[in-house]
Amino acid sequence: MIKTFNKMDKTLLLLTIVMFTFGLFMILDASSMKSFLVYGENTKYFFKQLIVLIAGLFLSFIVIVTPLKRYRKIIYLICAFIIFMLMALLVAAVTTNGSKSWFYIAGFGVQPSEFAKVALILFTALYYQMNIRRLDNFVIAIIPLGLGAIFTLLTLLQPDGGTGLILFFISILLFYSSPVAKDIKVKVTFLGLIIVVIGLLLILITGKSPLSSMQQGRFNYKEPCTRYREDTGYQVCNGYIAINNGKLFSMEPGNSKQKYLYLPEAYTDFIFPIIVEDMGLITGILVILIYITIIIRILVISQRSCNLQNSIICYGVACYICLHVLVNLTGVLGLLPLTGVPLPFLSYGGSFALTLLIGLALVQRVSIENYNYNKKKVLK
Numbered sequence: 001m002i003k004t005f006n007k008m009d010k011t012l013l014l015l016t017i018v019m020f021t022f023g024l025f026m027i028l029d030a031s032s033m034k035s036f037l038v039y040g041e042n043t044k045y046f047f048k049q050l051i052v053l054i055a056g057l058f059l060s061f062i063v064i065v066t067p068l069k070r071y072r073k074i075i076y077l078i079c080a081f082i083i084f085m086l087m088a089l090l091v092a093a094v095t096t097n098g099s100k101s102w103f104y105i106a107g108f109g110v111q112p113s114e115f116a117k118v119a120l121i122l123f124t125a126l127y128y129q130m131n132i133r134r135l136d137n138f139v140i141a142i143i144p145l146g147l148g149a150i151f152t153l154l155t156l157l158q159p160d161g162g163t164g165l166i167l168f169f170i171s172i173l174l175f176y177s178s179p180v181a182k183d184i185k186v187k188v189t190f191l192g193l194i195i196v197v198i199g200l201l202l203i204l205i206t207g208k209s210p211l212s213s214m215q216q217g218r219f220n221y222k223e224p225c226t227r228y229r230e231d232t233g234y235q236v237c238n239g240y241i242a243i244n245n246g247k248l249f250s251m252e253p254g255n256s257k258q259k260y261l262y263l264p265e266a267y268t269d270f271i272f273p274i275i276v277e278d279m280g281l282i283t284g285i286l287v288i289l290i291y292i293t294i295i296i297r298i299l300v301i302s303q304r305s306c307n308l309q310n311s312i313i314c315y316g317v318a319c320y321i322c323l324h325v326l327v328n329l330t331g332v333l334g335l336l337p338l339t340g341v342p343l344p345f346l347s348y349g350g351s352f353a354l355t356l357l358i359g360l361a362l363v364q365r366v367s368i369e370n371y372n373y374n375k376k377k378v379l380k
């Protein structure tokens with residue numbers, strides 16, 4: 001175990017521990033009132049997240065010690081199972097917050113679309129590595145893109161626009177950053193544009209929007225405090241109030257006023273305004289700088305990778321974290337429509353925390369395999 005630890009990326013590991021620990025205590029603070037009203041105790045959400053993180057640590061250990069090539073035998077089964085779960089949600093799941101996104105097991109919500117993100121990254125990496133000499137074949141080259149389209153479509157049907165958007169962009173970013181032949185990328189681009197044009201024409205002809213009334217309302221995201229009676233205006237405006245209440249620098253956790261149900265999702269999507277209100281603007285900026293450092297560190301590991309598979313895994317996880325941060329913060333700050341996407345490390349959410357831990361464990365496994373590869377080269 002000590003040998004394995006020595007091969008891991010220490011900077012990434014330290015920042016991961018710091019951010020998850022900080023997030024856990026911010027969840028305790030931001031969820032205390034909601035937890036008391038729902039369960040009669042202030043710490044219910046804190047302990048539920050703690051249980052998930054402990055389980056995630058054991059799962060991460062398994063991922064870290066498992067050679068990446070072993071996933072080649074089971075990755076198709078993993079993806080097939082996730083597709084089955086996403087389809088089952090549409091038939092059997094109970095609608096929660098306007099979407100069918102969760103199965104509930106022993107009081108914990110399981111969100112298959114979150115696991116689809118890491119599965120998509122891992123599948124793309126393994127598939128392109130196994131077919132590295134045949135990426136000039138159109139059908140072979142677009143298979144991961146097709147899987148991403150299936151995951152995205154099934155997620156949008158729930159409907160969950162935020163998660164669907166992230167799945168879509170992960171798929172697109174991995175495809176265009178891969179060594180697929182340029183002419184195939186050009187063909188896919190034109191095909192995509194044709195699909196978009198056809199879709200727009202169908203909307204114009206039928207007069208029906210593919211978005212629900214709730215999703216359409218989210219596009220009215222500007223000047224939220226003038227729309228205080230609307231759900232999105234109410235949430236974003238109270239987020240502004242929380243940020244405005246925060247000092248330049250403060251160490252007063254627990255003093256947030258907006259967590260007293262002014263922000264209905266204070267411990268999930270809107271955790272960042274609570275952090276600024278409790279801990280000050282400097283702390284909020286520091287959190288963003290840590291995100292940037294984590295993403296850069298993962299990209300450095302990607303550049304040092306010994307093969308295409310390892311490089312794609314790291315690049316995919318970096319995109320995954322970056323997209324979540326951008327979509328969450330731009331929505332919370334009213335720069336883009338609100339999509340209900342959690343903030344990495346900090347937001348409450350069991351499925352999201354587990355998939356994030358798995359993704360980071362895969363990056364650490366890449367770091368270990370890079371270390372082993374370079375050591376063999378030196379010995380030769």
